[in-house]
Amino acid sequence: xxxxxxxxxxxxxxxxxxxxxxxxxxxxxxxxxxxxTAGPVRVLDPACxxxxxxxxxxxxxxxxxxxxxVELVGYDLDPAGLALARRRAADSGVGAEWRQRDxxxxxxxxxxxxxxxxxxxxxxxRTQQLGGEAAQALRGQFGLRGRIDLTHPFVAxxxxxxxxxxxxxxxxxxRFLTTKAGANLRGLLLADLTPVELYDLGDTKLFEAxxxxxxxxxxxxxxxxxxxxxxxxxxxxGAASDPEVAGVADSVPAAGSRGSDRPVECGSAGPAPxxxxxxxxxxxxxxxEGGMRATGPEPGAxxxxxxxxxxxxxxGDADVTVRRQGRxxxxxxxxxxxxxxxxxxxxxxxxxxxxxxxxxxxVSERMWRTFGDLGRIRVGIKTNADKVFxxxxxxxxxxEPELLRDLITHHDMRPWRIDRVRATRVLYPYDLTRTRRVxxxxxxxPRAAAYLEQHREVLTAxxxxxxxxxxxxxxxxxxxxxxxxxxKVVFPDISERPRFALDRSGAVVNGDCYWISLADLGGDxxxxxxxxxxxxxxxxxxxxxxxxxxxxxxxxSGRRRWITQYVSRLPLPDPGTxxxxxxVRRVRALAEExxxxxxxxxxxxxxxxRAFAL
Numbered sequence: 001x002x003x004x005x006x007x008x009x010x011x012x013x014x015x016x017x018x019x020x021x022x023x024x025x026x027x028x029x030x031x032x033x034x035x036x037t038a039g040p041v042r043v044l045d046p047a048c049x050x051x052x053x054x055x056x057x058x059x060x061x062x063x064x065x066x067x068x069x070v071e072l073v074g075y076d077l078d079p080a081g082l083a084l085a086r087r088r089a090a091d092s093g094v095g096a097e098w099r100q101r102d103x104x105x106x107x108x109x110x111x112x113x114x115x116x117x118x119x120x121x122x123x124x125x126r127t128q129q130l131g132g133e134a135a136q137a138l139r140g141q142f143g144l145r146g147r148i149d150l151t152h153p154f155v156a157x158x159x160x161x162x163x164x165x166x167x168x169x170x171x172x173x174x175r176f177l178t179t180k181a182g183a184n185l186r187g188l189l190l191a192d193l194t195p196v197e198l199y200d201l202g203d204t205k206l207f208e209a210x211x212x213x214x215x216x217x218x219x220x221x222x223x224x225x226x227x228x229x230x231x232x233x234x235x236x237x238g239a240a241s242d243p244e245v246a247g248v249a250d251s252v253p254a255a256g257s258r259g260s261d262r263p264v265e266c267g268s269a270g271p272a273p274x275x276x277x278x279x280x281x282x283x284x285x286x287x288x289e290g291g292m293r294a295t296g297p298e299p300g301a302x303x304x305x306x307x308x309x310x311x312x313x314x315x316g317d318a319d320v321t322v323r324r325q326g327r328x329x330x331x332x333x334x335x336x337x338x339x340x341x342x343x344x345x346x347x348x349x350x351x352x353x354x355x356x357x358x359x360x361x362x363v364s365e366r367m368w369r370t371f372g373d374l375g376r377i378r379v380g381i382k383t384n385a386d387k388v389f390x391x392x393x394x395x396x397x398x399x400e401p402e403l404l405r406d407l408i409t410h411h412d413m414r415p416w417r418i419d420r421v422r423a424t425r426v427l428y429p430y431d432l433t434r435t436r437r438v439x440x441x442x443x444x445x446p447r448a449a450a451y452l453e454q455h456r457e458v459l460t461a462x463x464x465x466x467x468x469x470x471x472x473x474x475x476x477x478x479x480x481x482x483x484x485x486x487x488k489v490v491f492p493d494i495s496e497r498p499r500f501a502l503d504r505s506g507a508v509v510n511g512d513c514y515w516i517s518l519a520d521l522g523g524d525x526x527x528x529x530x531x532x533x534x535x536x537x538x539x540x541x542x543x544x545x546x547x548x549x550x551x552x553x554x555x556x557s558g559r560r561r562w563i564t565q566y567v568s569r570l571p572l573p574d575p576g577t578x579x580x581x582x583x584v585r586r587v588r589a590l591a592e593e594x595x596x597x598x599x600x601x602x603x604x605x606x607x608x609x610r611a612f613a614l
Contacts, residue, residue, distance in 0.1 A: 372568025375520030
């Protein structure tokens with residue numbers, strides 16, 4: 001397959017992306033290590049592409065079970081990929097059955113318990129691309145709920161086809177570990193299978209696509225026990241590897257730390273580059289739309305030193321730091337911690353580590369409420385036509401001034417306060433006196449009416465909006481207009497460090513940020529104190545450490561998602577205690593300081609530490 005622009009778009013649409021041979025080899029090796037049968041080994045790849053995973057498992061099984069017959073079966077709809085697989089098989093003397101058919105359509109007719117191993121990298125195609133009817137049909141066929149991508153039905157079809165003791169090796173986007181939409185996949189992996197190994201490969205950039213991958217090894221019918229959990233993320237600049245060494249008991253440990261053990265560094269010597277990521281994204285999240293497919297280089301490709309060290313570290317038993325492509329990655333070891341009973345699938349998975357779980361229990365025991373207990377956490381507005389509605393400079397007479405509202409975006413966010421670095425305004429065609437969205441009467445605003453009429457074609461193309469009974473000039477998500485005038489806590493969707501701030505300006509919040517209205521916190525004199533306490537916890541090192549331990553949705557280069565389902569879980573101490581009152585006073589002082597240095601942050605961290613009596 002070519003790598004031109006058109007080819008890239010086609011791969012994205014169908015969820016096809018190149019998988020490195022080194023990763024295919026690692027996945028195959030982990031699957032082969034779990035196979036116990038001495039007879040013929042039947043292996044299925046339900047979305048085989050050019051066969052990289054099947055070729056890799058053939059090699060791994062030859063090492064693990066010398067002389068054992070291996071039968072390979074690969075499904076795919078892509079004729080070009082299968083043609084390449086057949087040529088590679090012929091050139092290398094590998095026998096396999098290549099089926100150019102839709103696995104999801106065929107799976108119900110396949111014999112039960114007919115495979116000893118499944119090695120799978122399903123196409124990652126989201127609900128929006130599947131279309132409503134197709135998604136609904138798949139949900140019904142495979143017993144799924146809510147938002148899905150194609151990974152979910154592919155995995156749902158597999159347990160019935162696996163013999164007792166058969167092994168699944170799954171490569172997919174790591175979003176399923178923590179997101180609400182991932183509950184389908186978590187439930188499938190816990191219902192008929194037993195996860196035994198989990199590798200969150202984080203921001204290693206092992207793929208061309210903007211996908212953070214994960215590898216899951218699960219066994220059908222195995223006794224439930226501990227599941228090995230390994231994560232790999234780029235080390236953050238300035239993160240302490242040991243909380244006690246850092247001098248503050250609740251300082252954020254480096255991703256590679258485990259208890260008080262310092263990570264062992266692997267790889268070539270020399271300083272790490274000082275490159276840090278650029279500005280945060282302006283959209284509403286990474287949400288990769290392409291998947292990962294095994295259509296990589298020829299078997300036998302020699303891995304780079306960084307890859308060799310990385311995959312060797314994944315099989316180790318101690319936290320280490322490795323270098324890859326000029327970056328330092330922390331490899332962290334632990335076990336999968338899941339909630340008991342039905343909550344095991346509904347709540348995101350996290351890593352359990354020695355010492356770390358005791359710290360979490362201590363915070364939880366002293367927690368008064370969570371953020372989500374106190375008020376609704378809302379995403380900002382989403383116009384779905386930003387080029388029409390949002391501008392830094394509005395020409396006259398584009399619209400009446402009363403319809404042009406100041407707009408807070410992630411560019412304006414700092415810890416504690418809003419700094420409007422861009423004079424961005426949004427055309428907000430709603431009645432601000434109403435508690436529900438009520439669009440204005442355009443007849444009363446001739447300038448805005450004329451401007452919007454110029455863009456009618458773009459706006460009416462949002463058919464889903466008018467299909468929902470909305471007016472053609474509305475925003476898709478306008479939020480509650482009357483709440484904009486009330487002070488609110490605002491924070492960006494994506495940022496490396498927490499940036500929770502208090503806004504008193506009455507500005508509208510953009511969809512790249514979230515917000516909590518003080519009206520939801522009671523709206524009285526105590527609401528602002530409560531908002532300051534929330535900001536103090538969220539912007540502290542304890543809050544960040546709690547987020548990483550409980551939510552754990554990390555993106556590239558240390559960026560985190562600060563979305564409702566995660567922020568709602570952040571803990572609050574009892575606001576009636578003297579320690580909590582000290583946090584509130586310190587936050588008010590920090591909000592008034594032109595520049596808050598490290599000393600102010602360290603004092604806040606210590607006060608938050610005391611508020612939880614740790």
